[in-house]
Amino acid sequence: MPIGIIGAGAIGQALAGRLVAAGERVVISNSRGPESLRGLAHAMGPGLRPATVAEAAVEDVVVLAVPWSRLREAIRSVDVSDWQERIVIDATNPLGPPAFQAVDLGGRSSSEVVADLVPGARLVKAFNTLPPGLLGAEPGTPAGRRVIFLSGNHAGANERVARLAERLGWAAVDLGPLAVGGRLQQVPGGPLSTLSLILERWPDRTL
Numbered sequence: 086m087p088i089g090i091i092g093a094g095a096i097g098q099a100l101a102g103r104l105v106a107a108g109e110r111v112v113i114s115n116s117r118g119p120e121s122l123r124g125l126a127h128a129m130g131p132g133l134r135p136a137t138v139a140e141a142a143v144e145d146v147v148v149l150a151v152p153w154s155r156l157r158e159a160i161r162s163v164d165v166s167d168w169q170e171r172i173v174i175d176a177t178n179p180l181g182p183p184a185f186q187a188v189d190l191g192g193r194s195s196s197e198v199v200a201d202l203v204p205g206a207r208l209v210k211a212f213n214t215l216p217p218g219l220l221g222a223e224p225g226t227p228a229g230r231r232v233i234f235l236s237g238n239h240a241g242a243n244e245r246v247a248r249l250a251e252r253l254g255w256a257a258v259d260l261g262p263l264a265v266g267g268r269l270q271q272v273p274g275g276p277l278s279t280l281s282l283i284l285e286r287w288p289d290r291t292l
């Protein structure tokens with residue numbers, strides 16, 4: 086099954102590039118429509134199909150990669166009242182205008198807020214802590230694999246996203262439910278949010 090991506094900016098494109106490089110198929114969308122993504126499709130090849138937001142949103146796994154200020158509008162345009170246990174990967178961060186300031190979430194973690202926008206979905210927060218340049222880079226380094234944090238309230242969905250990330254070459258670290266893990270990886274402020282970690286290969290020696 087292809088992976089749907091809503092948002093084809095820096096993060097959407099970085100993730101799409103890794104997915105396509107690993108042989109996954111991607112259906113990607115933005116606010117301006119598939120025509121505006123022709124250049125991207127040409128650059129990425131047949132693994133990536135430009136589409137409408139509604140087309141991207143019907144896939145089994147859907148990534149949200151739009152600015153926080155446009156998230157409600159993007160999800161509303163899909164017009165889905167029940168996401169029927171599909172996996173929604175939340176790569177967004179609650180930063181708003183005028184200068185990427187932290188948005189007041191009334192004490193909730195941002196992905197708990199996003200989960201309310203996609204009723205019936207199994208939401209997994211992931212791919213939100215690395216800048217596009219690192220997210221789009223080869224996850225394997227001479228020292229080891231770059232770490233991707235994830236969290237979510239549905240263990241099976243966390244597991245599936247972890248397996249996807251591992252298939253793409255990252256080392257997936259599951260931080261648990263959104264109320265705990267979501268806060269750890271939340272940008273801004275989460276203690277893990279600014280870390281770019283490499284999971285070092287275990288040295289070839291006994292303890």
Ligand SMILES: NC(=O)c1ccc[n+]([C@@H]2O[C@H](COP(=O)([O-])OP(=O)(O)OC[C@H]3O[C@@H](n4cnc5c(N)ncnc54)[C@H](OP(=O)(O)O)[C@@H]3O)[C@@H](O)[C@H]2O)c1
Nearest residue numbers: 092093094095096115116117150151152155159177178213
């Ligand atoms: N940049 C980073 O360092 C970074 C790192 C981690 C996570 N994030 C998070 O990832 C998210 C995306 O960031 P970004 O840097 O990729 O942003 P970006 O480069 O500005 O791209 C935003 C994308 O969202 C699309 N979009 C906006 N409104 C939409 C709508 N109503 N329906 C469908 N698509 C819509 C835009 O399409 P159009 O151009 O057609 O409007 C564009 O493709 C944000 O929540 C951000 O906080 C960013």
